[in-house]
Amino acid sequence: xxxxxxQKLTYREAVREAIREAMKKDDRVFLMGExxxxxxxxxxxxxxxxxxFGPTRIRDTPLSESGFVGxxxxxxxxxxxPIVEVMTVNFSLLAADQIINNAAAYLHMSGGLFNVPIVxxxxxxxxxxxxxxxxxxxxxxxxxxxxxKVLSPATVEDARGMLWTAxxxxxxxxxxxxxxLYNMEGMLxxxxxxxxxxxxxxxxxxxxxxxxxxxASLFKSLDAAEILAKEGIEAEVIDLRTLRPLDExxxxxxxxxxxxxxxxxxxxxSGSISAEISSRIMxxxxxELDAPVERLCSAEVPLPYARHLEEAxxxxxxxxxxxxxxxxxxxx
Amino acid sequence: MKTKNTGKxxxxxxxxxxxxxxxxxxxxxxxxxxxxxxxxxxxxxxxFMHLYDGEExxxxxxxxxxxxxxxxxxxxxxxxxxxxxxxxxxSILAEMYGKQEGCSRGRGGSMHLFDDKLRFYGGNAxxxxxxxxxxxxxxxxxxxxxxxxxxxxxGDGAVAEGEFHESMNLAALWKLPVLFVCENNLYAMGTAxxxxxxxxxxxxxxxxxxxxxVAVDGMDVLAVExxxxxxxxxxxxxxEPFFLECQTYRFRAHSMYDAELxxxxxxxxxxxxxxxxxxxxxxxxxxxxxxxxxxxKIEGDVAQEINEAVAFAEACTWxxxxxxxxxxxxxxxxx
Ligand SMILES: Cc1ncc(C[n+]2csc(CCOP(=O)(O)OP(=O)(O)O)c2C)c(N)n1
Ligand SMILES: [Mg+2]
Numbered sequence: 001x002x003x004x005x006x007q008k009l010t011y012r013e014a015v016r017e018a019i020r021e022a023m024k025k026d027d028r029v030f031l032m033g034e035x036x037x038x039x040x041x042x043x044x045x046x047x048x049x050x051x052x053f054g055p056t057r058i059r060d061t062p063l064s065e066s067g068f069v070g071x072x073x074x075x076x077x078x079x080x081x082p083i084v085e086v087m088t089v090n091f092s093l094l095a096a097d098q099i100i101n102n103a104a105a106y107l108h109m110s111g112g113l114f115n116v117p118i119v120x121x122x123x124x125x126x127x128x129x130x131x132x133x134x135x136x137x138x139x140x141x142x143x144x145x146x147x148x149k150v151l152s153p154a155t156v157e158d159a160r161g162m163l164w165t166a167x168x169x170x171x172x173x174x175x176x177x178x179x180x181l182y183n184m185e186g187m188l189x190x191x192x193x194x195x196x197x198x199x200x201x202x203x204x205x206x207x208x209x210x211x212x213x214x215x216a217s218l219f220k221s222l223d224a225a226e227i228l229a230k231e232g233i234e235a236e237v238i239d240l241r242t243l244r245p246l247d248e249x250x251x252x253x254x255x256x257x258x259x260x261x262x263x264x265x266x267x268x269x270s271g272s273i274s275a276e277i278s279s280r281i282m283x284x285x286x287x288e289l290d291a292p293v294e295r296l297c298s299a300e301v302p303l304p305y306a307r308h309l310e311e312a313x314x315x316x317x318x319x320x321x322x323x324x325x326x327x328x329x330x331x332x
Numbered sequence: 333m334k335t336k337n338t339g340k341x342x343x344x345x346x347x348x349x350x351x352x353x354x355x356x357x358x359x360x361x362x363x364x365x366x367x368x369x370x371x372x373x374x375x376x377x378x379x380f381m382h383l384y385d386g387e388e389x390x391x392x393x394x395x396x397x398x399x400x401x402x403x404x405x406x407x408x409x410x411x412x413x414x415x416x417x418x419x420x421x422x423s424i425l426a427e428m429y430g431k432q433e434g435c436s437r438g439r440g441g442s443m444h445l446f447d448d449k450l451r452f453y454g455g456n457a458x459x460x461x462x463x464x465x466x467x468x469x470x471x472x473x474x475x476x477x478x479x480x481x482x483x484x485x486x487g488d489g490a491v492a493e494g495e496f497h498e499s500m501n502l503a504a505l506w507k508l509p510v511l512f513v514c515e516n517n518l519y520a521m522g523t524a525x526x527x528x529x530x531x532x533x534x535x536x537x538x539x540x541x542x543x544x545x546v547a548v549d550g551m552d553v554l555a556v557e558x559x560x561x562x563x564x565x566x567x568x569x570x571x572e573p574f575f576l577e578c579q580t581y582r583f584r585a586h587s588m589y590d591a592e593l594x595x596x597x598x599x600x601x602x603x604x605x606x607x608x609x610x611x612x613x614x615x616x617x618x619x620x621x622x623x624x625x626x627x628x629k630i631e632g633d634v635a636q637e638i639n640e641a642v643a644f645a646e647a648c649t650w651x652x653x654x655x656x657x658x659x660x661x662x663x664x665x666x667x
Binding site for chain 2 (some may be wrong): 056062070080082112
């Protein structure tokens with residue numbers, strides 16, 4: 001594949017094209033959520049889709065997170081393939097009942113009779129000075145729930161390719177799009193197809209340490225790896241991509257090669273996905289370790305507004321680099 | 333003259349058959365619930381269990397108005413709805429026993445009865461949680477140009493939930509074929525309606541969302557049936573939602589763990605005089621549509637049905653422990 005046939009796409013456009021393609025491929029697919037139609041999507045993801053597909057399939061909803069997420073579940077049970085957009089994860093808490101008590105539980109409660117093929121997309125993440133109620137990273141928290149799948153596309157390719165695979169999945173899939181990534185550009189071949197949603201990816205190979213991350217933190221980890229490389233430390237950077245089910249094989253294999261693991265997660269540290277990953281390394285790769293597993297997470301505060309405070313609360317490139325140096329330097 | 337006579341006789345026979353069918357349906361629910369209560373005390377059934385005694389006319393009357401294509405979303409007080417929809421008493425009891433031959437393989441219990449072929453979407457134990465699902469099922473029908481009704485049962489307690497209001501608004505806004513059936517038994521656990529609603533006119537609340545609404549005597553199976561028939565006609569014709577408030581009373585405790593401190597025995601007794609089964613039986617007898625022999629036959633048949641269901645549940649098997657984590661994710665891909 002040469003560069004001239006590659007297409008430059010933002011993450012936002014990648015999601016939009018994924019929705020457009022799904023809508024064309026399968027007329028059971030429709031998009032609904034607050035301001036997805038006439039407004040064009042609160043992050044402009046669905047801009048232009050209303051014109052192409054009309055208000056029945058690009059369906060503006062009232063401010064009723066529980067109501068329209070539940071309606072999406074019902075529509076999925078009724079034979080449709082809804083993509084429900086919740087503006088951000090913060091507001092999804094108003095639909096937590098439907099997501100957790102209904103979508104995640106229906107198949108099991110019914111002894112396998114009723115699966116719920118719904119895709120729920122939402123923006124996530126902090127770092128934009130929006131203060132506590134607009135800055136949460138709760139994808140790890142959702143990953144606690146059996147019965148749903150939790151995707152966290154970091155790259156433009158995954159933003160483009162995960163949606164269709166999620167729509168083909170018979171069970172509820174939550175897709176978390178870090179709002180800080182929407183403007184990120186990437187090069188994709190025009191014939192880019194769906195991608196798997198069950199495997200983590202090694203985004204940079206290295207032999208000295210495994211940095212395990214996902215979503216926006218992936219790029220901070222990659223930047224840190226770049227800095228570290230100049231100092232002779234070769235960090236392997238893993239993009240989890242999917243938080244449930246967790247592909248532990250990829251990170252356990254990596255740790256077996258590098259003997260060190262650092263988890264970088266914008267979520268909080270207590271009771272978190274980073275704690276889960278750390279536990280799994282303890283359970284399955286303890287004797288491979290040359291140093292204790294470390295975690296770099298958000299400070300345990302509701303994210304503050306002031307820029308310097310928010311920056312201090314979130315994992316940052318310099319902190320990742322410093323922590324890696326400490327880990328590599330002091331042990332083994 | 334002759335034709336007319338035959339017609340009259342035919343109509344009378346139809347009336348008779350239909351009346352007996354309605355009565356039989358209500359008695360089937362009552363006897364199933366009696367058996368459930370008994371099995372609960374002998375610990376064959378565990379967990380939370382909510383019985384429907386006193387409210388039978390609603391499930392029976394409303395389900396008469398539905399076709400096999402229509403969908404049903406119910407609450408945790410749904411044994412009667414499931415039975416009348418066509419789930420066998422055996423599969424219902426087996427479910428409550430926790431057996432793998434139960435309608436939900438023993439994964440749901442009393443509060444989560446399901447049947448895909450009968451479009452019975454459960455047994456939802458979150459108060460108000462089923463309403464948005466019903467809205468979505470109707471949305472799917474509308475988008476697929478399927479002329480079907482989704483019928484959603486819920487209690488008076490659910491009317492205070494946000495999901496009720498969100499669902500009314502969505503169903504009216506999008507003109508969706510949902511029959512909302514509020515089983516107003518005046519209590520949400522121990523909280524009387526007057527302690528939970530600033531305005532106790534529940535049908536009026538639905539009307540405020542531009543949902544056509546009617547309140548009906550939920551102790552009168554014919555009244556419920558007629559109202560539901562009319563409601564479903566409107567829904568099918570206009571493709572718009574309808575709200576049916578059925579005013580009723582629960583004769584038993586809220587669940588099996590309820591000391592009933594919040595109401596008097598006198599109040600319960602007063603309502604029991606309006607028992608939908610007793611009053612309908614009397615009415616049919618008065619009108620000459622029911623003989624003692626008819627009644628005996630119904631009771632005999634139902635007793636046999638329930639006994640066979642218990643025997644079935646007893647004989648059913650436990651799902652092997654290796655299967656514990658099945659049905660968390662689908663075992664088949666789909667297209
Ligand atoms: C969201 C939620 N809150 C509380 C409960 C506990 N609860 C179970 S039933 C019930 C009362 C519901 O009353 P109503 O809707 O009138 O139905 P009824 O039991 O009278 O049939 C309550 C509070 C619950 N299951 N779900
Ligand atoms: Mg009630």
